[in-house]
Amino acid sequence: MEHIPSPTVDLVSLAPVLVLSVFAMMVLLVDLYVKRDKTLVIFISLVGLLMTAISAFAKFDLPVHSFNDSYVVDELSVFFIMIFTLSSALAILLSIDYNKREGIRMGEYYSLILLCTVGMILLASSTDMIMIFLGIEIVSICLYVLAGIRRSDPKSNEAALKYFLLGAFATGFLLYGMTLVYGATGTTKLGLIAELIREEQIASKPLMLMGIVLLIIGFGFKVASVPFHMWAPDVYHGAPTPVTAFMAVGPKAAAFAAFFRVFAEAMPVLSPSWESLLCIVAVLSMFIGNVGAIMQTNIKRLLAYSSVSHVGYILIAVIAKNSLGSSSLVFYMLAYAFMIFGAFGIVILIGRKENEMLEIADYSGLAYKHPLMAISMSVFLLSLGGMPPLAGFVAKFYIFSAAIKEGFVTLVVLAVLNSVISFYYYLKVIVYMYMKEPEGEFQISLAPMTVFVVVIAMVGTAGLGIFPDPILYFTQH
Amino acid sequence: MELLIFYPIGTLCVFLALGVVLNKSPIGSAMCLIGMMLGLAAVFAIQHAHFIAILQVIIYAGAIMVLFMFVIMLLNLKGDDTVWKTREGNTLLTGLGAVLVVGILYKMTEITGGGEFDSPTPIQETFGTTVKVGTTLFTDFVLPFEVASILLLAAMIGAVVLAKSKMDD
């Protein structure tokens, strides 16, 4: 019997994943012993996320490649881990009052959010296609379940089932694409692929090209870009609101990180073959997202379509494929996290037990009754639209300047045009809040944790917009 | 010799795969899928990957498909819906779909016609043996191997959450 040489294991670089997995399992175990009051479970989850954020700095001298080049700790991944832990923590904070109100009493909910975060971290830090696939699957499976966690609600079931069926289908495309790329290059490691495709012979292989197209389809579904966005409005609508906010930020950011690593870092040589395709996808996402959002009467569906259009903007960062692109990508995701969590926080605050108040008409006259809430909602929506001096503006500005640096002027012009279109529906909500008479009574109980999240989001949105320099400095170095 | 075995099996696999989609009854589809899995196992076996071939049979044909059959049997107890309920055919959609398929096929032949496919390289004798697979799994791919356990844990929790009969805790 031969002895297998022991593998090179670098557990320190894996620290965030390990810490968070342990906490996720701990949440499961503790949940066995607590009864209806989940405060302890929530506390442990939040501590776990905090510890994860700290442990992300365990490695110095970045970038560190470990596990035979299938895992990397670099500035990008560390910054993404910050975004993930932040968004997961905000999602958990949002869930506290929402879950009480809606009767979601399962402790597994928090464990799934943590495991989902583990998947995101793996997704953002892996440089091996198998790892990327596993990361995407961990994230997706947790999300399927989280979307359907309100089992007695048909909408929630519909969301989970739709997401699951389409997601499984898209995973097939992704996997097939990876297989073809593996077939063309003979390796799954992104680093090796990058070296190999410098040779003209492999770069022009039909297998490689077909693989790239299938990869774009797979990733395109996971980030909900047009034409693979069909699931987004239904799933965003049906899922519990904190989960909607969660899946609009973290998983999307993680998928973009992987997207960036696969396309911009591993295959920049092949950019002539994927650039134009991604440009079309980006432009279509922006247009269809924005036009679709205009026609919505439901606030969650509106935000879903707006997130589709945001995917279009973010894709520009991938297309730019320079270092400014990666730093603008993380900055955008951070700003987006604040805006989305703020907006959904308000949506949760306005809803009540029997009626979630999800129609835009329900917001009529909010400004008269609750001026502070109307102002914060307006800030978040305007920031999503890209109004200076808010975070959304700076984020878009950096993405556009990254693209202009590479000469994509038409693309940027189209994107700016779209930003203008998007103001129409953001302003529509604001018009309802400020210029219409209230239709019914608002019964708002200011749940403390949700308010806390809104305040954090407010500080973030305004702060990133007015003082972007420290974060930008951090992303660029 | 290998090609002599490969081509019939490959053709059979393709037809069985089509059978999965086109079959009228769920049982028939499942049977075709099982047959296709076995065909794939045979393809692996031709490539000297005996270990992988056997795993293919055990995991896909043996474990997963049995669960499929199990579900079909459970759902089929009434006996009145042994046939897939399909949507009524929409001529416009069918036409558009046909155009799309033809377009994709055309583009694919165009792309593949332009490029060069490598002639297959002979595989080493040790390619798919238990030792080789084990060594690869525990050295090069040790991280994916371990991460798969997190994936399974998440899936397990998810299944329990969705299937748990009581919601009282």
Add this chain to the structure above:
Amino acid sequence: MIDDIVHFFEPYIYLIVGGVKAIIIAVALTAVVPGLVWLERRLMGRFQVRLGPNRVGPFGLGQPISDSIKLLFKESIIQSSADKFLFHLAPAIVVFTAILSFAVIPITQPFEIFGQTIGPWIANIDSGILFIFAISGMGIYGKVIAGLSSNSKYSLMGGLRSSAQMISYELTLGIAALSIIVMTGSLNLVDMVKSQEAVPFILVQPLAFLLFFIAGVAETNRAPFDLPEAEQELVAGFHTEYTGMKFAMFFMGEYINMVTMSSLVTLLFLGGWNTYILPQNALTGFLAFAFKVLFLLCFFIWLRSTFPRIRYDRLMTFGWKFLLPIAIFNLLLTSALKVL
């Protein structure tokens, strides 16, 4: 001339030898079935203090032959609601997989004949034990399809029970076998027997033996785990609607599976062809192997006449909550000891 012919066939000799071996094994297995039926009925008679078959031939030895003639000439009835194709396919799958899984079982040590070393197996593949698990896993389909295609509720219930039971107990079976695999470091059955030259694994791994045997009884759907064909509840389970030779084929499959399972237990735990006390050669090796298998077969029959059938939910609980944890614990212990 003859040299030329020999020379021409030289590269294909392995094919010819393999084909001959395959035919011998397949015929022998099918021939063993009537004998087993006779043995079971006689032994059951003994256990239940009655005579058993004793009319046809000496000791009733002619009984299985007359039975098979009867079955061959019986009318084959297929009810109109059945799925014809699958209905015919099911018994074929059962017998086919049962015989196929015997292909990798070495019945004695390799011997030399006409200058050729002949292994007493059809194929000595790298992962033989997995092959057996894979093929016997395919055998489930025979029962499932029989249950589905008969379009009768008893058959369906039988098929459901059968698949559920086999999935549940296959885990224990596999994990119990894993501890042996850990001990020998090989998936090859010949290697496994070779590593038992000094002492059979039943003495080293008694717990694994017990688990493997129990799960093996359950896998072959034998009493007390014969839930899929529980006469009192399900008429005859998945083969309720079958008649004539097709009905007999299910029985053939069951008995051949019993032989395979006994052989597997012999190979994994009882030292295979190792005689331990007698001089070791191919013939005594085969006798030792056959004796061990026969002993286990009698044990199977003994179990059937001793234990009452257990209830279905208890069966599941027993498998998942009792056997499986013990099996995992045993595996952990074995691995830990192996590493230390």
